[in-house]
Every structure is written in structure tokens, then in C-alpha cells.
Amino acid sequence: MSSRAAARLARVAGHISASASSPSTTTSSSTSSTARRMAPTRKHKVAIIGSGNWGSAIAKILAENTTAHPHLFESEVRMWVFEEDYQLPSSHKGYDPSKHSQPRKLSSLINELHENVKYLPNIALPPNIVADPSILSAVKDASLLIFNVPHQFVSKICDQIHGHIVPYARAVSCIKGVDVSSDGISLFSDVIGRKLGIYCGALSGANIANEVAEEKFCETTIAYDPPGTLTPCPEEFPVIDHSLWKHLFHRPYFHVSMIHDVAGTSLGGALKNIIAIGAGFVDGMGWGDNAKAAIMRVGILEMRKFGLMFFDSCKSETFTEESCGVADLITSCAGGRNHKCAKLSVEQGRPIEEIEAEVLNGQKLQGTLTAMEVNEFLKARGKEKDFPLMTAVHKILIREASVEDIPHLLD
Amino acid sequence: MSSRAAARLARVAGHISASASSPSTTTSSSTSSTARRMAPTRKHKVAIIGSGNWGSAIAKILAENTTAHPHLFESEVRMWVFEEDYQLPSSHKGYDPSKHSQPRKLSSLINELHENVKYLPNIALPPNIVADPSILSAVKDASLLIFNVPHQFVSKICDQIHGHIVPYARAVSCIKGVDVSSDGISLFSDVIGRKLGIYCGALSGANIANEVAEEKFCETTIAYDPPGTLTPCPEEFPVIDHSLWKHLFHRPYFHVSMIHDVAGTSLGGALKNIIAIGAGFVDGMGWGDNAKAAIMRVGILEMRKFGLMFFDSCKSETFTEESCGVADLITSCAGGRNHKCAKLSVEQGRPIEEIEAEVLNGQKLQGTLTAMEVNEFLKARGKEKDFPLMTAVHKILIREASVEDIPHLLD
Numbered sequence: 095m096s097s098r099a100a101a102r103l104a105r106v107a108g109h110i111s112a113s114a115s116s117p118s119t120t121t122s123s124s125t126s127s128t129a130r131r132m133a134p135t136r137k138h139k140v141a142i143i144g145s146g147n148w149g150s151a152i153a154k155i156l157a158e159n160t161t162a163h164p165h166l167f168e169s170e171v172r173m174w175v176f177e178e179d180y181q182l183p184s185s186h187k188g189y190d191p192s193k194h195s196q197p198r199k200l201s202s203l204i205n206e207l208h209e210n211v212k213y214l215p216n217i218a219l220p221p222n223i224v225a226d227p228s229i230l231s232a233v234k235d236a237s238l239l240i241f242n243v244p245h246q247f248v249s250k251i252c253d254q255i256h257g258h259i260v261p262y263a264r265a266v267s268c269i270k271g272v273d274v275s276s277d278g279i280s281l282f283s284d285v286i287g288r289k290l291g292i293y294c295g296a297l298s299g300a301n302i303a304n305e306v307a308e309e310k311f312c313e314t315t316i317a318y319d320p321p322g323t324l325t326p327c328p329e330e331f332p333v334i335d336h337s338l339w340k341h342l343f344h345r346p347y348f349h350v351s352m353i354h355d356v357a358g359t360s361l362g363g364a365l366k367n368i369i370a371i372g373a374g375f376v377d378g379m380g381w382g383d384n385a386k387a388a389i390m391r392v393g394i395l396e397m398r399k400f401g402l403m404f405f406d407s408c409k410s411e412t413f414t415e416e417s418c419g420v421a422d423l424i425t426s427c428a429g430g431r432n433h434k435c436a437k438l439s440v441e442q443g444r445p446i447e448e449i450e451a452e453v454l455n456g457q458k459l460q461g462t463l464t465a466m467e468v469n470e471f472l473k474a475r476g477k478e479k480d481f482p483l484m485t486a487v488h489k490i491l492i493r494e495a496s497v498e499d500i501p502h503l504l505d
Numbered sequence: 506m507s508s509r510a511a512a513r514l515a516r517v518a519g520h521i522s523a524s525a526s527s528p529s530t531t532t533s534s535s536t537s538s539t540a541r542r543m544a545p546t547r548k549h550k551v552a553i554i555g556s557g558n559w560g561s562a563i564a565k566i567l568a569e570n571t572t573a574h575p576h577l578f579e580s581e582v583r584m585w586v587f588e589e590d591y592q593l594p595s596s597h598k599g600y601d602p603s604k605h606s607q608p609r610k611l612s613s614l615i616n617e618l619h620e621n622v623k624y625l626p627n628i629a630l631p632p633n634i635v636a637d638p639s640i641l642s643a644v645k646d647a648s649l650l651i652f653n654v655p656h657q658f659v660s661k662i663c664d665q666i667h668g669h670i671v672p673y674a675r676a677v678s679c680i681k682g683v684d685v686s687s688d689g690i691s692l693f694s695d696v697i698g699r700k701l702g703i704y705c706g707a708l709s710g711a712n713i714a715n716e717v718a719e720e721k722f723c724e725t726t727i728a729y730d731p732p733g734t735l736t737p738c739p740e741e742f743p744v745i746d747h748s749l750w751k752h753l754f755h756r757p758y759f760h761v762s763m764i765h766d767v768a769g770t771s772l773g774g775a776l777k778n779i780i781a782i783g784a785g786f787v788d789g790m791g792w793g794d795n796a797k798a799a800i801m802r803v804g805i806l807e808m809r810k811f812g813l814m815f816f817d818s819c820k821s822e823t824f825t826e827e828s829c830g831v832a833d834l835i836t837s838c839a840g841g842r843n844h845k846c847a848k849l850s851v852e853q854g855r856p857i858e859e860i861e862a863e864v865l866n867g868q869k870l871q872g873t874l875t876a877m878e879v880n881e882f883l884k885a886r887g888k889e890k891d892f893p894l895m896t897a898v899h900k901i902l903i904r905e906a907s908v909e910d911i912p913h914l915l916d
Contacts, residue, residue, distance in 0.1 A: 300798040311787070311912040312795035313802065347912055349799070376722070383839045384723035387711040387832040388760070391724065395826060414825035415806060421798040424835065428794045501722040501758055 141236035149242035150214035151307040157220035174232035175201040201225040239265040252289035265294035271364035276470040293320040299417035300425040309347040315418035317359035357405035358412030367461030369393030370426040374433035378440025432461035552647035560653035561625035562718040568631035585643035586612040612636040650676040663700035673738040676705035682775035687881040704731040710828035711836040720758040726829035728770035768816035769823030778872030780804030781837040785844035789851025843872035
């Protein structure tokens, strides 16, 4: 056997062993054994693009794990910050009049105070997070790219960094939802992958940034299913597979489930908002927890039907079993803003737009927009009737049906 | 073809057609076409054994549907009442001092006032419900038997009516849960079927008796999967199949899903109480909706694993897709007493038994008992580790673990 073939064989063995082991129970032993078998001489460099409150919470996790798994990752996590000036409040415990009496660059405050004082205040960030206002500098040499920016910036950011990343980089998008119009549905992970000429998976789950940052227990789903046609990652690096991503994201308080269904993982985060509005309507009627549970159950099945009908790669269990499916829906129907506004709208007998304006302080409800976009998408394909709950929610929102009709519309 | 063979073929054709149609959209036409093809000359007589608040709510549904489908069912629904004396309060709108100044038999009050004044007050019952204090008279000639009694009475009631029912009768049990011990698990529907020498299916779902009685929208699951070896129902009767049961139970406000998995349908109603305690613990810690959703998601998967491991006939989707599974769990974790007591126990730092005594007014929590029984069952089979959440809940209840350990125990 050639030494090259032997190295390959050893690499496959390492891959299988790493995939089969759970990082939580066998972290250091599996990491070091993976390292030994594959004998990688280099480590992955991690960059996160985005530093809002979800971006910063994820950056904290990444930085904890690059420290926890030094055989796999370089310690430093570079975080791209959309630069802005920020005046540190004098009440801040790190406030020093000699340094902070004038507004300062947010990136320099983050690096000085190890806290994203504007978007994730009062959460200590690991010192191995380095805030970087230059997107090109932030992604330089990074083999693992995490995207966590508002979805409307994805395209422009990709244009900026295209050609400036290593060709063997792999990415994961933490951007919630999908882009729906009557023309079709596009996944943000697909946009990123296509624009950069790399592969991008997706992370989504029942996660609220602040709770994750406070290390309150929750779960998430990461879908990663790269084709075999990518620029290979050099053999000096640890293999980029499910096990590696789990080492990068899994924490004792943030449990990661790795799957292959990127479309299903992304769809849940959008479609659940329509169902949450339906659940809010029913709650507003005072029909009780069982009526609400019925709406949620029907909702899970319609979300799944949508995925299976329009994406060949979708899997049923992504919706019924994963955090990005059933759990995210449960959370959104328990305390989310879509649910809340829909409930108040029925209770007060007022249009949801009025409630939205009053309660959300200028922000827009995701669910009402998604309900309309999904309805346009379905209508263009003659499939409205296959999704009676989503269609009912839309019709109620545009005053073509009333909440009392829901049981009949689902019958 | 013999006329007997032709009749059988017509019957099979009727069966298929009836099964494929939904009663909600095609009620009268499918009923009459079923009737025409099979030319049944007799109708099913319906009896319900039990008249508590769930029994009375179900009796109301049955009586509404025997009226709605006169081709299939005799109008009268006979309801067995465990006789007792009851003093009608003078505030009752039907109170007549000449009749009600002394305690009266509950069955006669129900028949006079068309209301179960003791167990389901303020709900008008259809007049075709006839309360009957004699169990033998109640079940006489009934071909469809609905069981809705406290589970501890099942065995004795079956002994009483054995030999007094028609041999071609079929039954559905609305009794929640299963009977678990270290010896094994028995389904109440199996006990009923075996003791009576007939077949019994099971109804379970996200249902609260009072909400159903008030016609608030909800869903339920009925599992019915008879073997081919039963005493055949005479051909003069409409075929007893999924379609017939759906005609008997489905209402505009009570949506029925028919499945075959009796064990799965029954298990959900028991196991969910363990999960609801776990969700209550996490809520009590203030870990937020996402932690709770994570517990619920893990709980659904453990319930399913339990079903698939111990019952050959169990189906995955009964737990992840049906009202008796995911929806019933959602309801129990939202407002059920197991969740509530567990939450208060953590918030107040006191044993759940104390909270139970205080909050439930002498009633017992189902979940703590089921957690112990299921643990004994699992321990006897060396399977505790396969069910980390159920095992964690039990260990916390017996003070061998603390709620803080949950994320670690699930990792």
C-alpha cells in the first residue's frame, strides 16, 4: 500500500470513529484519537460574520469550543463587526472617564471590555473572540465560516468577500428562515454557498439569543450535507464533517443535533411563524390549551407537507423530531411575538396591524409577511387547498375568513 | 357467483368506499351509499359505560352523532350511571321544590333535566341520552360499547357484564393511560377485550372533558385494529370499521383521526405525565421556553422509543403526529397539574408531595406514580439508560438527582 493510500485509509477510519462518538461524553479522548489517526498538522480557523445579539451569543459558543478542543481549532475566533460608534453608558461597570467619555468604535469596545456592550450587554465574552471591523481581515484564512447577519445583507456581504476566502472553506448559516416569493423559495445557505463557490449548511432551533448567552439549556439543529464536488480541504486539517461541527457548536447548555436536511431545517424557522399566528388566534378566542395544541399539531404536519412537496431533499423527521421543527414551533406558540399579537388582535377585536404597531415599537411581524408570501407561492402553484391551516391564517389576516371558521376550515 | 359471495363482495366494496371517504365532507352521501350497497336492515345500538365528566362529554358527542347519522345508529344512547343520591342545589335553574327538596337518584335527575348535574353541570345533554343505573340493562343489545370509567373499575365491570353482551359487539375505551408495573404493561382496551371476548380499541387525545362539553375545538385519536378472528357482526348491520367509528365520534368541534396503533395511542396518555413533570421542573428553574421545548422534544422521542421497544405494533407517527401523542403532550406541559406541581416544587424549593397535597385537594398526581412505575419497569429490563429523561425525572423525584443536572443527564 502506498503511503498516500495508507494516509487516506487512516483518515477514513478517523472520520468514522469521530462521527460515531459523541463529543459530550468522549470529547477529549475522541478528539485526541481523531488527531492521532489523521495526524493533522493544521487547525481550523473560525470566523463569524455578524455580531448582533444572536451573532454574539454564537460567537461565545464558538470561542468556548475552540478553547475546549485545541487539537481541532485555532483558539482565536474572529468576529466581523459592522462598525459603528457607541457611547458606553457611565453606569457600565467597565466605564472609565479617561477612555469612555466620548463615543468609541464598537469593535474596539468589544475587544477592550470583552462584551458586546451594544447588542449583548452584560454577557462576558471569551477573550479569544477578536472583533474585527474589516470583513476581509475577519475571513482571511478562515476554513470555517459562520454567517449570522440580518438576511437582507447576505448577498452584499458575499459579494464583498468572494475571492478573499480560502477555496476549501465550509460554512454554516445561522440566519433564520427562508426567502419566499411567488417565484420560489431560496435558502440563505444556498445563496451563501453559490455566491462564494463553497458549501454552506444551516443552523436553526428553538433558540433565543439572550437565553443561549445566559447558558440556559436549549437545543439546536445543524444540517450539513456537502456534495462530493467541492474543493477538498487539505489533508493537514481535521476532516470537516458532522463530528467537527458538533465539536464547534455543542455545549453542555446548547445541545446540537446534526442532520442532513438543510431545506427542512431552514423552512421550519419561517413557516412556524404562520402557525404561531394561528395558535394566537385560537388562544385569543379562549378555546383552551387543547385547541391550541390541535393547531400546533396540524401546523407541524402542514410544515412537513410543504417541505416534502417542494424540496426533494426534505425529510419528514426534520419537522416532527428536531429542534428546528417541533421544538421551535412549540416555543413560538408559547411566547413569540407572532402568537402574542395574534392573540391580542382577537381579544381586542382589532386588526393585527394595529396591535403590531402598538406592541412592537416599529418592528414588523415576521408571520404576517410570511403568511402572505407563502400564500402567493402556494396560489401560483394551485396548492392553497393542500394547506388549509396556512391558507386559513392568511384569509383571516386579509379579512376573508374569521377565526371562528378555523375548525370548519380544517375539517 | 353465489348470492352469498356477491353479498360479501358488495360488503367489501362498501367497506372500502366508506373507509376512503371523510364523514365531515361527505357525511350524508357516504352514509347513504354505504347503507345502499350493504342494504343493512338494522342499526347499531350504542351504550356508554361511565358517566363522569369525561363520560358525559363523550355521551353528548355520541348522542349528537346517532341523531346526525340515523342510517347507521339507533338514536338512543344508553349511559350507565353508577347510582348515587344527589341533592339538586336550589340555585339550579331546573329546581322545583315539589320534586327536588330531597336528594334524588342521579340517574333520574339526568333523565329529567337532561344534564349530569353532579359531574358535568351546566351542559345540556341531548334528550336521546338515557341514563341507566343497571349495567346489564345499559349494555343489553348494544353492538357498540364505549368504556369511560375510572381504570380501577374496569375489571369488575367487565366481570359483571361478561355473558350479557351481544357476541358481535365491538368496543372503544376512552380510559386514559395504561397499567404499568415491573411485571409489564397492560392496556385497558386489552383487558376489556380479553375479559369480554370481544375487540376493544382506544380513544385518547388532547382533550379536557369540560372544554369538549363546551364544544371548544379540539382533536382526538381513535385506534382500532381488530383481528380477523372475531365473532362476525351480522351482515344486517353496517360494517364496524374506521368510517363507522368516525361517524360516531367526529364532530365539527371534535376532530377524529382514525389509526391502527392501539398501544401507541394508549401509551401517550400515561408517559406524557412523566414528561410534563420534567417540563415543570425546567419551567420552575426559569430556564425559559426553549429549555421547556427541548424537554418536550426529547420527551416525544423517548415516548416513541418506549413504544417501539416494548410493543411490536407501535408506530413512530402515533407519537410524533397524532393528537394522542405530540398534542396531548403539548397540552399537559402547558397547563396540566403534573407540570404545575413540578414547577411550584422547584420555585418554592419544596418536595412535590407537599405541593400536591396543597394544590390538589386530596387528589393524587398521576405523573409521580407513573414515573416510579415506568422506572421499575425499565429497571427490571436493564433499560433505564435508554430513557435518560424519564430516568432523570424519576431520580429527581426520589432526590437522587437535582433539576440542575438535567442538561448533563440528557447529554
